[in-house]
Amino acid sequence: MLRADRLRRMAERLMAALLLLAPWPAAASCAAPQETVYLTFDTGHMGVAPLIAEVLRKHAVPVTFFGAHERTQSGDGSLGDAWAPWWRDRAGEGHAFASHTHDHAYWLADLPSREGQPHFRIRPSAGPLAGQTLQWSAAQYCQELDRASRRLQQITGQVPLPLFRAPGGKTSAALVQAARACGYLHVGWAAAGFLGDELPSDRYPNQRLLEQALRNIRGGDVLVAHLGIWSRQDPWAPAVLEPLIVGLKRRGLCFATLREHPQMRQWIDAEGGALLHKRLQGARS
Numbered sequence: 001m002l003r004a005d006r007l008r009r010m011a012e013r014l015m016a017a018l019l020l021l022a023p024w025p026a027a028a029s030c031a032a033p034q035e036t037v038y039l040t041f042d043t044g045h046m047g048v049a050p051l052i053a054e055v056l057r058k059h060a061v062p063v064t065f066f067g068a069h070e071r072t073q074s075g076d077g078s079l080g081d082a083w084a085p086w087w088r089d090r091a092g093e094g095h096a097f098a099s100h101t102h103d104h105a106y107w108l109a110d111l112p113s114r115e116g117q118p119h120f121r122i123r124p125s126a127g128p129l130a131g132q133t134l135q136w137s138a139a140q141y142c143q144e145l146d147r148a149s150r151r152l153q154q155i156t157g158q159v160p161l162p163l164f165r166a167p168g169g170k171t172s173a174a175l176v177q178a179a180r181a182c183g184y185l186h187v188g189w190a191a192a193g194f195l196g197d198e199l200p201s202d203r204y205p206n207q208r209l210l211e212q213a214l215r216n217i218r219g220g221d222v223l224v225a226h227l228g229i230w231s232r233q234d235p236w237a238p239a240v241l242e243p244l245i246v247g248l249k250r251r252g253l254c255f256a257t258l259r260e261h262p263q264m265r266q267w268i269d270a271e272g273g274a275l276l277h278k279r280l281q282g283a284r285s
Helices: 004-022 051-060 083-090 138-156 173-181 205-214 239-251 262-269 270-285
Strands: 037-044 064-067 094-101 106-114 117-124 134-137 224-225
Touching: 051 083, 051 239, 051 262, 064 083, 064 138, 083 094, 083 138, 094 138, 106 134, 106 173, 117 138, 134 138, 138 173, 138 270, 205 239, 262 270
Parallel strands: 037 064, 037 224, 064 094
Antiparallel strands: 106 117, 117 134
16 A cells, blocks of 8 residues: 555656646736636645745746644734735735635534624634634624635735635625625636545545636636645645646636736726725724
């Protein structure tokens, strides 16, 4: 079994090396939405964050980071002071940022409305209430989205996008509508854009995930990966990230942040941007 694992890893490294050695367009023009993909990263244990940043910088790939204050392998949490310089460097490189809820709070279920407000069953996986099942009003959920946005703005000096991603992508129509009413548009991902770094590596080895992504991703897709997954033994990043970028560029695709996404740009520039700016300004006054 050990020998088979070693041979598999050698094959993965060989395939990645061949992709990297092959010529590819240095930069696609992003002339049309159907030529563009939108790579996004959710926070995680941050163990591979420096390596991911190195790959993105090397290939001049702009991405959108969805930030939550999660437990990390080192430092005081993914949005803590120890990681603040990393986030500031990413802002300087032109990446975009958005809320992932501050305490990585999972939606579990809708509850009956009370006092004219939708209510939800929520379970944070980080913070002082991690693992507890809570009942939040729409206003409380919006405050949780704001907490992450304010922290991202504080450490990057950049106003986050009026977007959010619910942990696990778990939402309901009522939750999405409640968040939209306070300035946040929910962002999921394309079916082919699920890059699989959360899956067990024994059943979904890196080479399989890479081949699947290169085969199925199309222009216009939103892609999702993480800055470190605790449960995956054979880390997806950066092993798959660089050959994936190279392979997609060879197909003539280019990368942009969600700020350039045609279906989100109007929300960002108009209603959503104004609502979020007002909320963040109000929090400082």
